[in-house]
Amino acid sequence: MNETRLQPLEAASRFIAAKFPNCQAALLAGSVVRGEQTATSDLDIVVFDDKVESAYRESFIDYDWPIEVFVHNLSSYKDFFKLDCERARPSLPRMVSEGLVISDSGVVRTIKDEADELLKQGPAMWSEKTIETKRYMLTDALDDLIGSTNRAEELFITNTLANAIHEFVLRTNDQWVGESKWVVRALNDYDEDFAGRFVQAFDMFYRTGAKGEIINLADEVLQPYGGRLFEGYSMGKGDRI
Numbered sequence: 001m002n003e004t005r006l007q008p009l010e011a012a013s014r015f016i017a018a019k020f021p022n023c024q025a026a027l028l029a030g031s032v033v034r035g036e037q038t039a040t041s042d043l044d045i046v047v048f049d050d051k052v053e054s055a056y057r058e059s060f061i062d063y064d065w066p067i068e069v070f071v072h073n074l075s076s077y078k079d080f081f082k083l084d085c086e087r088a089r090p091s092l093p094r095m096v097s098e099g100l101v102i103s104d105s106g107v108v109r110t111i112k113d114e115a116d117e118l119l120k121q122g123p124a125m126w127s128e129k130t131i132e133t134k135r136y137m138l139t140d141a142l143d144d145l146i147g148s149t150n151r152a153e154e155l156f157i158t159n160t161l162a163n164a165i166h167e168f169v170l171r172t173n174d175q176w177v178g179e180s181k182w183v184v185r186a187l188n189d190y191d192e193d194f195a196g197r198f199v200q201a202f203d204m205f206y207r208t209g210a211k212g213e214i215i216n217l218a219d220e221v222l223q224p225y226g227g228r229l230f231e232g233y234s235m236g237k238g239d240r241i
Contacts, residue, residue, distance in 0.1 A: 005064035008032040009100060012043050015062055016102050023049040024074065025108045027099025034098065042066035046095050048107060050074045070095070074107065081118055088123035088170075088177045122174045131172065135222060135229040138164045142218045142228065145211055154209075161214060162202055169194065169221045 005011065012028040020026060030044030031037045043065050055076040060067040070092065072080070077092065084090045096115040101108055126134070141164055145157045162183070170177045170190055178186035187195035201213035222228055 008037075008043055008065070009102070011063040011065050012045055012067075012102050015043070015045065015060070015067055016047070018062075019060075019069075020047050020049060020071075022051070023047050023103065024105045025111070026102040026104075027096060027108070028102055029095035029099040030068075033100055040066075042068050044095060045069045045102070046092070046099055047071045048074060048077065048111070052076075055080060077111065078114075081114065085118055085123060089179055089182070090119055090176055093118045119176075123171065123176055125174055126171050131225055132229065132233065133235065134164070134168055134171075135225055136233045138168055138218060138222060139228040139230055142215065143230075146215065151209070154205075154211075158202060158205055158214065161218065162198075165214075165218055165221055166198065172221075172225065 006014070009028055012026075016023065016026045025048040027046045028043060029046060031041045032043060045067060047069055049071060050073050052071055052073050055070075055072045057068065057070050060069070077096075080092045081090075084092050093115040096111055097119055099112075138161070141157060141160045145154060145161060148154045148157060166183050166187055167177050170186060173190060175190045176186055178184070184195060184199060187198055197213075198217060201217045204210050204213050219227065
């Protein structure tokens, strides 16, 4: 990590002053705000500018920092809030909620309150039909893993299972889901013990090829909803188009 470069907030402040001097507000978010930065971390900056016609993101290298800006006008962010909540991955609401104020013309408090309320509400509950479909898909991937004797294929089946198990346990408990490194973070936010067993199960497979802990974990999350599902599952039968 470059110890001679500007501190994150100072670099972000200079960047906004140079690139977006007339914006209504700007926030610094991401790993540098949470104290989780690494040698490759960038600066995530959310900009609110009522002169831009539509939302966009853009990448820069400035002040010895990689910088990612997420630019919105004072209405476009609402659409992104809605889309993020519908997919149960609240990326923008989280950035706004945790963000440190770089500049503010008086709009930040209202936008932060909106983000905080959405995060507090959590994602919409899954319907019984959605749970049934997810049970079937998880069962299908689990059967593929149990029956597979091809190591190359197993590597990618387990990737599918990791995402499916994490999504199932979180969504059935009305929790936000994650992607990439946020998978483990979301599980930790929900239940640190479960997150630890989840990581152990997949680590064991990748190190040794042992499938047992993954199988047990999948059965554990499925059990309260009827367990594995294959026989009798139907989708589309009798539906009208």
